[in-house]
Amino acid sequence: xxxxxxxxxxxxxxxxxxxxxxxxxxxxxxxxxxxxxxxxxxxxxxxxxxxxxxxxxxxxxxxxxxxxxxxxxxxxxxxxxxxxxxxxxxxxxxxxxxxxxxxxxxxxxxxxxxxxxxxxxxxxxxxxxxxxxxxxxxxxxxxxxxxxxxxxxxxxxxxxxxxxxxxxxxxxxxxxxxxxxxxxxxxxxxxx
Amino acid sequence: xxxxxxxxxxxxxxxxxxxxxxxxxxxxxxxxxxxxxxxxxxxxxxxxxxxxxxxxxxxxxxxxxxxxxxxxxxxxxxxxxxxxxxxxxxxxxxxxxxxxxxxxxxxxxxxxxxxxxxxxxxxxxxxxxxxxxxxxxxxxxxxxxxxxxxxxxxxxxxxxxxxxxxxxxxxxxxxxxxxxxxxxxxxxxxxxxxxxxxxxxxxxxxxxxxxxxxxxxxxxxxxxxxxxxxxxxxxxxxxxxxxxxxxxxxxxxxxxxxxxxxxxxxxxxxxxxxxxxxxxxxxxxxxxxxxxxxxxxxxxxxxxxxxxxxxxxxxxxxxxxxxxxxxxxxxxxxxxxxxxxxxxxxxxxxxxxxxxxxxxxxxxxxxxxxxxxxxxxxxxxxxxxxxxxxxxxxxxxxxxxxxxxxxxxxxxxxxxxxxxxxxxxxxxxxxxxxxxxxxxxxxxxxxxxxxxxxxxxxxxxxxxxxxxxxxxxxxxxxxxxxxxxxxxxxxxxxxxxxxxxxxxxxxxxxxxxxxxxxxxxxxxxxxxxxxxxxxx
Numbered sequence: 001x002x003x004x005x006x007x008x009x010x011x012x013x014x015x016x017x018x019x020x021x022x023x024x025x026x027x028x029x030x031x032x033x034x035x036x037x038x039x040x041x042x043x044x045x046x047x048x049x050x051x052x053x054x055x056x057x058x059x060x061x062x063x064x065x066x067x068x069x070x071x072x073x074x075x076x077x078x079x080x081x082x083x084x085x086x087x088x089x090x091x092x093x094x095x096x097x098x099x100x101x102x103x104x105x106x107x108x109x110x111x112x113x114x115x116x117x118x119x120x121x122x123x124x125x126x127x128x129x130x131x132x133x134x135x136x137x138x139x140x141x142x143x144x145x146x147x148x149x150x151x152x153x154x155x156x157x158x159x160x161x162x163x164x165x166x167x168x169x170x171x172x173x174x175x176x177x178x179x180x181x182x183x184x185x186x187x188x189x190x191x192x
Numbered sequence: 193x194x195x196x197x198x199x200x201x202x203x204x205x206x207x208x209x210x211x212x213x214x215x216x217x218x219x220x221x222x223x224x225x226x227x228x229x230x231x232x233x234x235x236x237x238x239x240x241x242x243x244x245x246x247x248x249x250x251x252x253x254x255x256x257x258x259x260x261x262x263x264x265x266x267x268x269x270x271x272x273x274x275x276x277x278x279x280x281x282x283x284x285x286x287x288x289x290x291x292x293x294x295x296x297x298x299x300x301x302x303x304x305x306x307x308x309x310x311x312x313x314x315x316x317x318x319x320x321x322x323x324x325x326x327x328x329x330x331x332x333x334x335x336x337x338x339x340x341x342x343x344x345x346x347x348x349x350x351x352x353x354x355x356x357x358x359x360x361x362x363x364x365x366x367x368x369x370x371x372x373x374x375x376x377x378x379x380x381x382x383x384x385x386x387x388x389x390x391x392x393x394x395x396x397x398x399x400x401x402x403x404x405x406x407x408x409x410x411x412x413x414x415x416x417x418x419x420x421x422x423x424x425x426x427x428x429x430x431x432x433x434x435x436x437x438x439x440x441x442x443x444x445x446x447x448x449x450x451x452x453x454x455x456x457x458x459x460x461x462x463x464x465x466x467x468x469x470x471x472x473x474x475x476x477x478x479x480x481x482x483x484x485x486x487x488x489x490x491x492x493x494x495x496x497x498x499x500x501x502x503x504x505x506x507x508x509x510x511x512x513x514x515x516x517x518x519x520x521x522x523x524x525x526x527x528x529x530x531x532x533x534x535x536x537x538x539x540x541x542x543x544x545x546x547x548x549x550x551x552x553x554x555x556x557x558x559x560x561x562x563x564x565x566x567x568x569x570x571x572x573x574x575x576x577x578x579x580x581x582x583x584x585x586x587x588x589x590x591x592x593x594x595x596x597x598x599x600x601x602x603x604x605x606x607x608x609x610x611x612x613x614x615x616x617x618x619x620x621x622x623x624x625x626x627x628x629x630x631x632x633x634x635x636x637x638x639x640x641x642x643x644x645x646x647x648x649x650x651x652x653x654x655x656x657x658x659x660x661x662x663x664x665x666x667x668x669x670x671x672x673x674x675x676x677x678x679x680x681x682x683x684x685x686x687x688x689x690x691x692x693x694x695x696x697x698x699x700x701x702x703x704x705x706x707x708x709x710x711x712x713x714x715x716x717x718x719x720x721x722x723x724x725x726x727x728x
Contacts, residue, residue, distance in 0.1 A: 010540065027197050035363060035364040035365070036359060038362070040222030040306060044542040044650075046542035060439070060442040060445070061439050061516050062365075062435075067530045078536075081536075082533060084533055085533060087530075115536065
C-alpha cells in the first residue's frame with residue numbers, strides 16, 4: 001500500500017488540518033508517514049502545499065517525485081492545477097470549486113474547470129455550499145477530505161478516530177460537526 | 193513505547209528535553225521557530241522548570257546558553273541560518289572557551305530561500321569555529337542526534353552544531369523516544385580560567401582546540417553516525433550528506449541503482465574515510481543540501497585523477513534545495529513526461545493580511561513622501577517587508593535585522609534627506625536600538641518609523657520584547673520628546689497620520705514615529721481565547 005498525496009490551498013484555508021487527520025489515521029493503522037509542510041512567509045495568503053506520503057514500507061524522501069503523486073487534494077481550484085506536474089497519468093484531482101481571489105488577473109472559473117476536466121479522474125465539489133448547509137464555512141476542508149476519502153486507502157473509522165483525537169480539546173460539538181462534514185463530502189461524490 | 197508523529201523541529205525539541213536540557217534559548221526565525229515553541233508548550237518542560245522564554249536576539253540567546261553551560265547544565269540554542277550571523281561572535285568564541293554542561297546549537301538553513309534573504313550553509317560556520325557538526329537525514333535521526341550532540345559536547349567539552357534545512361524542519365514523521373536523562377546539577381568549570389579569553393589564556397585554549405580536531409575526526413569514524421553502505425556497482429560511489437541521502441535512496445530504489453554509499457551526518461569527516469571510499473569506485477557523486485562544502489574539500493584546487501561530481505561541475509544545480517527529480521537527473525535517468533502547469537495558473541505570492549496595520553502605515557508614508565520622490569525608504573525583516581510589492585511599492589531595501597535604521601543613517605550622512613527607516617517592533621529591539629543610539633549621538637537627520645504590531649508577526653505571533661516599552665526605550669536612548677510621535681494606523685486617521693509623518697520628514701534631526709496597532713492575526717486569536725475562557 002502506497003499513496004502520495006499533495007494537499008493544496010491558500011495560506012489559512014486549513015490544509016494542514018486535513019494533513020494531520022490523514023497522517024494520524026495512517027500512523028494509527030500501522031503505516032509509515034512523511035508529510036512536508038509549508039510554514040513561514042508563504043502562509044500570509046500565498047499558495048501553500050503539503051506533500052503527504054503514506055506506505056506500508058519505509059519512505060525515504062520527504063518530497064514526492066514529479067509524476068508520482070496519486071492524488072491532488074485541493075481546497076481551491078486554481079491551486080489544484082499548480083501541482084499537475086506531480087500527478088501520475090492515472091492520478092486523481094479532487095478539488096473544491098470555490099475560488100479564492102486575492103490576486104490580480106485571477107483566471108475565469110470556467111477556464112479553470114476546463115483544465116481540471118482534462119484530467120480523467122477528477123472530482124469537483126462545492127465544499128462551501130455543503131459546509132454552509134451544515135452551519136459553518138470553516139468545515140469546508142473536512143468536506144474535501146470526505147470527498148477524497150475513497151481514494152485514500154484508509155478506513156472511514158480510522159479517519160473519524162483521528163479527527164476525534166486531534167480536535168478533542170475543542171469539544172464534542174466541534175468533532176461532530178467535522179465528522180458530519182466528512183460524511184457530507186463523501187456522500188456528495190456518491191462513492192460507497 | 194508508542195511513536196510520536198513530529199516535525200523535524202519538534203523531534204529536536206523532544207530529543208533535547210529527553211537529553212536533560214535545563215534551558216532553551218532562541219529568537220524566532222523560520223524554519224527554526226517550532227523547536228522552541230514545542231518546548232514552550234511541553235508540560236514536562238514546565239514541570240521541570242526548563243527555561244523557555246524567547247531571547248531578544250540570537251546573540252543574547254547564544255550567550256545565555258553558554259552561561260547555562262558554564263554553570264554546568266545542558267542548554268540548547270536555536271536559530272535560523274542568518275541568525276547565526278548575529279550570534280557569530282559568541283558562537284565562534286564558544287568554540288574557544290569550550291563548554292562545561294553540554295551545549296547544542298541548532299541552526300536551520302533555508303536552501304531555496306523559502307523565507308530568507310540568502311541560502312548560506314551553516315556547516316561553514318561549524319568548520320570555522322572548529323566544532324563538531326551533526327546533520328540528521330530524517331526525523332528519527334533529528335531526535336537521536338540531538339541527544340548524541342549533548343553526549344559529544346560533554347565528551348569533548350565543545351559546543352556542537354546540529355544543522356538542519358527547511359525540508360526536515362517542517363516535515364513530519366514517526367519518532368521513537370529514548371529514556372529520559374536527568375538534568376545536570378549546578379557545577380562550576382574545573383578550570384577557573386577556561387572561559388577567560390584574555391590573549392595569553394586564549395592562545396592556550398586555541399592550541400587545545402587545534403589538538404582536539406584529530407580526536408573529533410576519530411570519533412566520527414567510530415560513532416556509527418557516518419556509515420558505508422555496500423553496493424555492487426563500483427562505477428560510481430555516492431557521498432550523501434544529511435537529507436540528500438533520502439533523495440538518493442528514493443531514486444536508487446526506483447531505478448534499481450546499486451552504488452556504494454557513504455552516508456555523512458557527522459563532521460569533521462576523517463580524510464582517511466573519504467580516501468578509502470573514493471579509491472574503491474570509478475567516480476564519486478556528492479549530494480549535499482546547501483553549498484558544495486564537502487565537494488569543494490574533495491576537489492580542491494589541484495587537479496587529480498578522480499572525477500568528483502556534484503554542484504560544482506553542473507551535475508546538480510549550484511543553488512536551491514535538492515529534490516528527487518534533480519537527483520534523478522544527476523544520475524542521467526530519464527524524467528517521465530509530466531503534465532505541464534496550465535498557462536492560466538497565476539502565481540500567488542504572500543501578501544499583507546486584510547486589515548493589517550502595516551497597510552495603513554504605508555499608505556500614510558507613501559502620501560507624505562509624494563513631494564520628495566521615491567527611493568528613500570530603508571526597510572527591515574518582517575511582515576512589513578511585503579510592502580515591497582504592489583500596490584504599495586513602499587520600500588527600497590531589506591538586508592538584515594536592524595539594517596533599516598543604520599542604512600538610513602548612512603544615506604543621510606551622504607546627504608540624502610529625508611532618509612527613512614521602517615522597522616517592526618520586535619526587529620527594533622532585536623537589532624535596531626543600537627543603531628538608533630548612533631543617530632542620536634550624531635543628531636543625524638533620519639525618520640524612523642517603528643511599525644509596532646506588538647508581536648513577532650511573520651514567524652507566527654511570538655511575544656515581542658518591545659511591547660509597551662518602545663516609548664521608554666526611545667526616550668532612554670535620547671530621542672527628543674517632541675520628535676517621538678505615536679500614531680494609530682487606521683484608515684480613519686489617515687490624514688492625521690500623513691501629517692505627523694510629513695512634519696517629521698521635514699525635521700532635520702532624529703525622529704521616531706511609533707505606528708502602534710496590534711497584529712490582526714494575534715488580535716483575532718486573543719478575542720477567540722477570551723471568548724473561550726468566558727464560556728468555560
